[in-house]
Amino acid sequence: MLEAFKPEPFTNFKDEQNRADFEAALKKVEGELEGKYPLIIGGERITTEQKIVSVNPSKKGEVIGRVSKADQALAEKAIQVAAETFEEWKRVPAEHRARYLFKTAALLRRRKHEFSAWLVKEAGKSWVEADADTAEAIDFLEYYGRDMIRLAQPQELTRLPGEDNEAFYIPLGVGIVIPPWNFPLAIMCGMTVSSIVTGNTVVLKPASATPVIAYKFMELLEEAGLPAGVVNYLPGSGSEVGDYLVEHPQTRFITFTGSRDVGLRINELAAKRSDKQKWIKRVVAEMGGKNAVIVDKDADLEAAAQGIVASAFGFSGQKCSAGSRAIILEDVYDQVLQLVVEKTEQLKVGDVSKPDTFTGPVIDEAAQSKILEYIEIGKQEGRLLAGGEKGSDEGFFVQPTIFADVDPNARIAQEEIFGPVVAFIKAKDFDHALQIANNTEYGLTGSVYSRNRYNLEKAREEFYVGNLYFNRKSTGAIVGVHPFGGFNMSGTNAKTGDQDYLLNFLLKKAVSEIL
Numbered sequence: 001m002l003e004a005f006k007p008e009p010f011t012n013f014k015d016e017q018n019r020a021d022f023e024a025a026l027k028k029v030e031g032e033l034e035g036k037y038p039l040i041i042g043g044e045r046i047t048t049e050q051k052i053v054s055v056n057p058s059k060k061g062e063v064i065g066r067v068s069k070a071d072q073a074l075a076e077k078a079i080q081v082a083a084e085t086f087e088e089w090k091r092v093p094a095e096h097r098a099r100y101l102f103k104t105a106a107l108l109r110r111r112k113h114e115f116s117a118w119l120v121k122e123a124g125k126s127w128v129e130a131d132a133d134t135a136e137a138i139d140f141l142e143y144y145g146r147d148m149i150r151l152a153q154p155q156e157l158t159r160l161p162g163e164d165n166e167a168f169y170i171p172l173g174v175g176i177v178i179p180p181w182n183f184p185l186a187i188m189c190g191m192t193v194s195s196i197v198t199g200n201t202v203v204l205k206p207a208s209a210t211p212v213i214a215y216k217f218m219e220l221l222e223e224a225g226l227p228a229g230v231v232n233y234l235p236g237s238g239s240e241v242g243d244y245l246v247e248h249p250q251t252r253f254i255t256f257t258g259s260r261d262v263g264l265r266i267n268e269l270a271a272k273r274s275d276k277q278k279w280i281k282r283v284v285a286e287m288g289g290k291n292a293v294i295v296d297k298d299a300d301l302e303a304a305a306q307g308i309v310a311s312a313f314g315f316s317g318q319k320c321s322a323g324s325r326a327i328i329l330e331d332v333y334d335q336v337l338q339l340v341v342e343k344t345e346q347l348k349v350g351d352v353s354k355p356d357t358f359t360g361p362v363i364d365e366a367a368q369s370k371i372l373e374y375i376e377i378g379k380q381e382g383r384l385l386a387g388g389e390k391g392s393d394e395g396f397f398v399q400p401t402i403f404a405d406v407d408p409n410a411r412i413a414q415e416e417i418f419g420p421v422v423a424f425i426k427a428k429d430f431d432h433a434l435q436i437a438n439n440t441e442y443g444l445t446g447s448v449y450s451r452n453r454y455n456l457e458k459a460r461e462e463f464y465v466g467n468l469y470f471n472r473k474s475t476g477a478i479v480g481v482h483p484f485g486g487f488n489m490s491g492t493n494a495k496t497g498d499q500d501y502l503l504n505f506l507l508k509k510a511v512s513e514i515l
């Protein structure tokens, strides 16, 4: 009998033993850098000439690994293997499939710090952020395993005399999994295991900045005994291999998490029927955000300032849930701004191998350049009060940056920057604050700091986001607790970590027999 799902606890790094264990895990990973990683198709290791070189964003010179890169011929092979394997995997009972997830969760829990250490090295996550990423991956395994068992139970139907009726779920077929680099373990794992526990087989194309952590996860699935060919590991370029996989007539669904532009492109390509294609491809696309933190005039201003800093600068603002707009009622605007500037000036920016670093690097040079360009735009659109520059050249650092007095329609208030930059906007009253918050094409997360029940209820109704938080930061959704996914250009509202999520990867069949 399975225990009820419970989220994995976070590690307390104030505990000396935990710190020592984490240091040891970092040492272990440091000893394994510069490895060479092949593709894995149907269990076969395939090495190619062309490589993706993964580097540590905190230390540009440190190579994490060299990963073989697929071409279209290998993408074709991966689809064919996934299609053949589907014929067997779809017949494996749901409970058996779920057990592979539970076993993988147990293996991951045992090596939790080691996986988090890879996240520190390859993604530039601080210890706390890396630990949360690994915990969320464990949660997805435990949650989706249980949920598939629930969905496989007989379903209640209205009975007609003389007729035997039944309805049950069946899988879709071959799926393409395209995850982002910013939760390279949790989101990649969640997207992959939700697709396979429902009976589908997949081609997993990991994000090019974080292919090593995805390879480590593949090894874990193999250790758990997952049959070859259920997940096929295929790193490659988005434009060459990504488009090929999305357009392929045997692709039945695409599950994507990433930027708005790539998500829309995938949606468009997937909508075009190719020769011999028998189905409408299903697309799950979870995309970006331009999230707002509203501070009401009677809010706990200290808590609000802390929440703004955590939402804007946690993992250098590289979360779809990041609070990149702070909308403050004019009565308390100057006070909140000052508190946030003071707190921001105290943040440690640097190499995340050190336990007290709060803000690490951004993921790569292209991201750093893009963020610095937005900072130049911000200098025209607002009053620079903190940051505004890059950090040490050892890594891809950007100082946490605050712009005050920004117009709600300014570019830095409208476009997803995906870096440590927050725009302060003044609101006349609470209605005005809500109006500004909703003035975006996105609709992912939002926070409201207030002690006014009337205003909180108003926000509950009118703040148009998929994840709304009261008196807490806009980031850090927990599986099973905060079903995650947004509205409008933030995506298809698939709601990860929720009881509706697995339905994205299933078909429902009804069978009726006259007795």
Ligand SMILES: NC(=O)c1ccc[n+]([C@@H]2O[C@H](COP(=O)([O-])OP(=O)(O)OC[C@H]3O[C@@H](n4cnc5c(N)ncnc54)[C@H](O)[C@@H]3O)[C@@H](O)[C@H]2O)c1
Residues within 6 Å of the ligand: 178, 179, 180, 181, 182, 183, 187, 205, 206, 207, 208, 237, 238, 239, 241, 242, 243, 246, 257, 258, 259, 260, 262, 263, 265, 266, 286, 287, 288, 289, 319, 320, 321, 416, 418, 444, 485, 486, 490, 491
């Ligand atoms: N809504 C959510 O749940 C959520 C979660 C995490 C990240 N995000 C969003 O993700 C973005 C950051 O991630 P990113 O930089 O990895 O996004 P991205 O769109 O650049 O890349 C996402 C994935 O798409 C792949 N890709 C790129 N071009 C492709 C193509 N033509 N065909 C197929 N695949 C292609 C990439 O290799 C990567 O694996 C931000 O916009 C962030 O808000 C959203």
Ligand SMILES: N[C@@H](CCC=O)C(=O)O
Residues within 6 Å of the ligand: 182, 183, 318, 319, 320, 321, 474, 475, 476, 477, 478, 484
């Ligand atoms: N689920 C994460 C965000 C994922 C996107 O980056 C959060 O709630 O902060």
